[in-house]
Amino acid sequence: MTTAITGGYVVPVDGEPIDGGTVLIDGNTIAAVGTATDVHIPDGAERVDASGQWVLPGFLDVHAHLGVHEDGEGWSGDDTNEATDANGARFRAVDGIDPHEVGFDDALAGGVTSAVIKPGSANPIGGQTVAVKTWGRTAFDMVFRDRVSVKSALGENPKRVYGEKDKTPSTRLGVAATIREAFTSARNYTARREQARAEGKPFDTDLTNETLSAVLDGTLPWDQHTHRADDIVTAIRLAEEFGYRLIVNHGTEGHRIADLLAERDVPVILGPIFTTRAKVELRHRSLRAPGILDRAGVRLAITTDHPVVPIDFLVYQAIVAVKEGLAPASALRALTVNPAGMLGLADRVGALAPGLDADVVIWSGDPLDITSRALRVYVSGRDVYRFDHDTGEGVVADRVYRER
Missing domain, CATH: 3.20.20.140 (Metal-dependent hydrolases)
Incomplete structure (x- = not known):
C-alpha cells in the first residue's frame, strides 16, 4: 500500500520544514519527503490532504x-x-x-x-x-x-x-x-x-x-x-x-x-x-x-x-x-x-526521512501549541488512529483478531 500525505507543513525534525510538502509512504517505510514537485506520487496511491495541518514523525x-x-x-x-x-x-x-x-x-x-x-x-x-x-x-x-x-x-x-x-x-x-x-x-x-x-x-x-x-x-x-x-x-x-x-x-x-x-x-x-x-x-x-x-x-x-x-x-x-x-x-x-x-534507534525512528519506519502524525497545527491535537497517526505505515470531529474522540484500529 502506498500513501501520499500532501499539502501539509512537513517538519522532518532532522531537516528544514517544508511548507506544502509531501510524505510518501510505501508499505511500512517512508519512501520520500519533499516538495510537491520533488516527490513523484505513483498511480493508485492513496492521497491524504494535510493542507493547513502539520506533519511530523511520531x-x-x-x-x-x-x-x-x-x-x-x-x-x-x-x-x-x-x-x-x-x-x-x-x-x-x-x-x-x-x-x-x-x-x-x-x-x-x-x-x-x-x-x-x-x-x-x-x-x-x-x-x-x-x-x-x-x-x-x-x-x-x-x-x-x-x-x-x-x-x-x-x-x-x-x-x-x-x-x-x-x-x-x-x-x-x-x-x-x-x-x-x-x-x-x-x-x-x-x-x-x-x-x-x-x-x-x-x-x-x-x-x-x-x-x-x-x-x-x-x-x-x-x-x-x-x-x-x-x-x-x-x-x-x-x-x-x-x-x-x-x-x-x-x-x-x-x-x-x-x-x-x-x-x-x-x-x-x-x-x-x-x-x-x-x-x-x-x-x-x-x-x-x-x-x-x-x-x-x-x-x-x-x-x-x-x-x-x-x-x-x-x-x-x-x-x-x-x-x-x-x-x-x-x-x-x-x-x-x-x-x-x-x-x-535512529536507523528506524525519530525523523521523517526515506528508509525510516513510516511513523507519521498529522497534527491540526503546531504540536507545541496547546490547542493542537493529533488528527491521524500512522505506525509502520498503517493508519491506526483518527480523531473523530463529530464525537470529539479518537478512534484506534482494532487490536483484536476478527474472523472475516
Whole structure:
C-alpha cells in the first residue's frame, strides 16, 4: 500500500520544514519527503490532504512502563519491579507487556508511536529494556528492538526497598557497591568465557553476566535512574570506572551540574516534568531544567515515566518546557531524534526521512501549541488512529483478531 500525505507543513525534525510538502509512504517505510514537485506520487496511491495541518514523525517516550504497569489494575497489573534480586540484569521487560493496556491507545492520541519500556527502579539493577511501537496485537507486532539497554537505579528507590526487605543494600554506599560487584563479576566471567572459547572447552552460560558483559563491551547502554546531583556524579564515576555507555534517566538535579554532563557528553532523559516533590530527591525539581540542560549542550530527551504522568501528556511537558525557556526546535528534537539517537534507534525512528519506519502524525497545527491535537497517526505505515470531529474522540484500529 502506498500513501501520499500532501499539502501539509512537513517538519522532518532532522531537516528544514517544508511548507506544502509531501510524505510518501510505501508499505511500512517512508519512501520520500519533499516538495510537491520533488516527490513523484505513483498511480493508485492513496492521497491524504494535510493542507493547513502539520506533519511530523511520531514522538518517542524512551522511559515508560507501558504494558508492564497497568494503571488501576493493582497488583495484578503491576509487573514493573521484580525486586527479588538486587542484580536483575537477566530480567526482561518484554516478558511482562500487555499490548491491550489502555495506555497504548492514549499514546497514539498524544502522537507517541514508539516507546522504550523499562523495568522499575526497586533494585540496583532492574533488567533489560525493549523498544516497541504503540500499536500492535501482540509483542511480535510491536517489538522493533528486543534489547535496547539495561536499567539500573541509584538513590532512594533501591535504598528504601532493600532497606525495608532484608537490609541489603540499605545505603547509597551499599547500592553502588552492588553495582560495582556485579560489573566486576561480569568482567571476570567474560574473561573466563573467552579463555574457554579459545581453548575449545565447554562453558556454562550465565544470563545475568551475559547481559552485563554486553554492557561492558558497548553493545547495550546503561540506563541509570538517578535524581540527585551527587547520585548523578556517582553514576558518572561508575561508568568511567567500567567504561560503559551511560544515559542518565530522570536527572532531576541535572541542571545543577549541566556543565559536567555536557563536558562528559552524558545524555539525559529528563522527567517526568509534571510531578510533585513527593520525595526528598525531587525537592529541587525545576521546570527550567530542560532549557538549562539544552543551553549547556547536554543531549536531552523528555519522558513521562508513564504511568507517573500519562503518556499522552508527553507533548504537554515539552510545551511547558518551552514556556520555561527551552527552544521550540530543541523541544521537538527532545521528543524525536534525540531519544532515538541516545538508544540506538535512529536507523528506524525519530525523523521523517526515506528508509525510516513510516511513523507519521498529522497534527491540526503546531504540536507545541496547546490547542493542537493529533488528527491521524500512522505506525509502520498503517493508519491506526483518527480523531473523530463529530464525537470529539479518537478512534484506534482494532487490536483484536476478527474472523472475516
